[in-house]
Amino acid sequence: MELPIQLSKDSREPIYFQIEEQIKALIASGQLSAGTLLPSIRSLSKDLEVSIITTRRVYQNLEQQGFVRSTQGKGSFVAEIEEGLKQEVKVATVRLAFETAIETAFRHDYSTKQVEKIFSDLIKDYEDKGKGQ
Amino acid sequence: MDYAVTMSNVHKKVDEFQLESIDLKIEKGTISALIGKNGSGKSTLLKMVINLMKTDSGDIRLLGQFVLGDDESWKMHVAYLPQKPPMIVPFTGYEMKNLISQWYPTWDEPLFRKIVSLFGIDLSRKYSKLSPGAQQQLNLALVIARNAQVLILDEPTAHLDIPSKQILNDLLVEWMEKEDRTIILATHQVEEIRKLADYLVVLKDGRIFGQFEKEELIEMYKRYWFSQPLDFPAVPGEQERGEGSLTTNLPNEAEEYLRNENIDWTNVQTLELNEILAILLAK
Structure with a gap:
């Protein structure tokens, strides 16, 4: 199974962290349901073109935080997680996306006011297209 | 181990x-x-x-x-x-x-x-x-x-x-x-x-x-882009200098140097693995 993970090498977030956050988001959103067998460390490493040192770290962290449980010889499975944890991940995922956008804007010398304007313009566009809820 | x-x-x-x-x-x-x-x-x-x-x-x-x-x-x-x-x-x-x-x-x-x-x-x-x-x-x-x-x-x-x-x-x-x-x-x-x-x-x-x-290795190499001409001496770890850009393998030290010199960069990028290998092996 291939996971829909997109890595940005230019992001300030380290690669292991990006993988970890995206797998959490897939679990929290229900795209990966409890009991799903995750790819092996070696095959995820190949798909994402990262070393097994990175992937191993991701799986260890996910296990520690209760998102994944590993069975010796069988592999890593998505764990049953609480609603509260799901919510936390959703909030964190959205916040991270905004943070990245804000960082990009500041790097291009935008002021806080200008960032707010871009944001409200974009929201308005979405609402006009009927995508907003 | x-x-x-x-x-x-x-x-x-x-x-x-x-x-x-x-x-x-x-x-x-x-x-x-x-x-x-x-x-x-x-x-x-x-x-x-x-x-x-x-x-x-x-x-x-x-x-x-x-x-x-x-x-x-x-x-x-x-x-x-x-x-x-x-x-x-x-x-x-x-x-x-x-x-x-x-x-x-x-x-x-x-x-x-x-x-x-x-x-x-x-x-x-x-x-x-x-x-x-x-x-x-x-x-x-x-x-x-x-x-x-x-x-x-x-x-x-x-x-x-x-x-x-x-x-x-x-x-x-x-x-x-x-x-x-x-x-x-x-x-x-x-x-x-x-x-x-x-x-x-x-x-x-x-x-x-x-x-x-x-x-x-990939995180070690960074390329910085500038809107001004590069008329300053080599930054720490500098590997390559092109028109409007330079590459370093000591990005933290290079950034500190640039900040101290009040030189702004417009963009920073990670290199592709093949570029990194070419630099590593050529020098």
Whole structure:
């Protein structure tokens, strides 16, 4: 199974962290349901073109935080997680996306006011297209 | 830490060329890509690991066992694919398989058949009548199916077409699923390094220039873009300077320097692995 993970090498977030956050988001959103067998460390490493040192770290962290449980010889499975944890991940995922956008804007010398304007313009566009809820 | 291969203070002189003070530790369960320019001694180094070439001095161990000693039982645990077949082979694929499979108790016949069918190898033909690509496919099938704990491959994708390269990558990934297997491969193929390697061992001017974890190496190199002309002296770690951009392998120090000098950069980028390797090997 291939996971829909997109890595940005230019992001300030380290690669292991990006993988970890995206797998959490897939679990929290229900795209990966409890009991799903995750790819092996070696095959995820190949798909994402990262070393097994990175992937191993991701799986260890996910296990520690209760998102994944590993069975010796069988592999890593998505764990049953609480609603509260799901919510936390959703909030964190959205916040991270905004943070990245804000960082990009500041790097291009935008002021806080200008960032707010871009944001409200974009929201308005979405609402006009009927995508907003 | 458990090591598949260790080399300490190994020296080797071949004609005009020499390998000096080679210190290397290859962790079990990992894939290491040995990288270097043509003639940098990659093949020599691999041959020394399996004692096909004697070292002048130094200590080499395979799975903890001294390869120069009288006890050669370590040979059962290592499979080696040379860059060039060592001799003219007068056999068909079947005959070669029969010869090789009987020597090794770990021979995996179903795996061999699977590789033969994935590559579409015709075992009934004489080895010498096969194309270079088909010869390489057969060599790979014979070496992988031995199921040795340590697999040493010298330019495994030489002569392989694009689909075959992909088949090989998938095969090697699957082969590594079993516990405690280790691969060391000498390669010039960036795609192979991207998909397979955990560590990159860089050989340069007869020495180990560095052993890097893949992401660690990628995160080390950054390119900065500027809207103003670059009329300042070299920044820390500067590797390259182009029109409006410069590349460094000490991004933190370089950023600090630029901030102190009040020089603003407009953008910063990570380099592609092939660019990093070109810089590493060229200098």
